[in-house]
Amino acid sequence: MPSRTAEIKVTVDLNDEHLPKGIQWQATEGENEGPTSCESMMLSFWDSEKKAVAAIDLWTEEMTIEEMNLYFFQVFHKMADTYFRATKDDSVAREIHAFGDGFGETAGVTTREQAK
Numbered sequence: 038m039p040s041r042t043a044e045i046k047v048t049v050d051l052n053d054e055h056l057p058k059g060i061q062w063q064a065t066e067g068e069n070e071g072p073t074s075c076e077s078m079m080l081s082f083w084d085s086e087k088k089a090v091a092a093i094d095l096w097t098e099e100m101t102i103e104e105m106n107l108y109f110f111q112v113f114h115k116m117a118d119t120y121f122r123a124t125k126d127d128s129v130a131r132e133i134h135a136f137g138d139g140f141g142e143t144a145g146v147t148t149r150e151q152a153k
Contacts, residue, residue: 047080048072049095057095076100077108106144113137
C-alpha cells in the first residue's frame with residue numbers, strides 16, 4: 038500500500054495581548070469539512086530522544102471554569118481509553134478512569150453515583 042500524508046492544521050486568533058481569542062482546527066482526513074472552532078486544545082508530542090513531552094495548551098478567554106472542568110473530566114477518560122488501546126493494560130486504564138471520576142466529583146462535573 039502506498040504511503041500518504043495527512044495534515045492537521047491549527048489556527049489561533051490572538052487578541053492585543055497575544056492571548057487566544059479563537060481557535061480553529063482542520064484535518065485532511067477529518068469528519069468535518071472546513072475549519073472547526075473550539076475553545077480549548079491540548080496537543081502533546083513525545084520526544085523519544087529526550088524522553089520528554091512537548092506540549093501546546095491553549096484556551097480562549099471565553100472558556101468558563103465549568104467548561105474547563107468538563108473538558109478535563111472528558112480528557113482524563115479519553116486518555117484512559119487511548120492508554121488501553123496502546124498498551125492493552127486494563128489495570129492502569131481503570132486507574133486513569135478512576136482518577137477522572139474523582140476529578141469529576143471534586144470539580145462538580147459528576148457525582149459518585151453517576152461515575153459508577
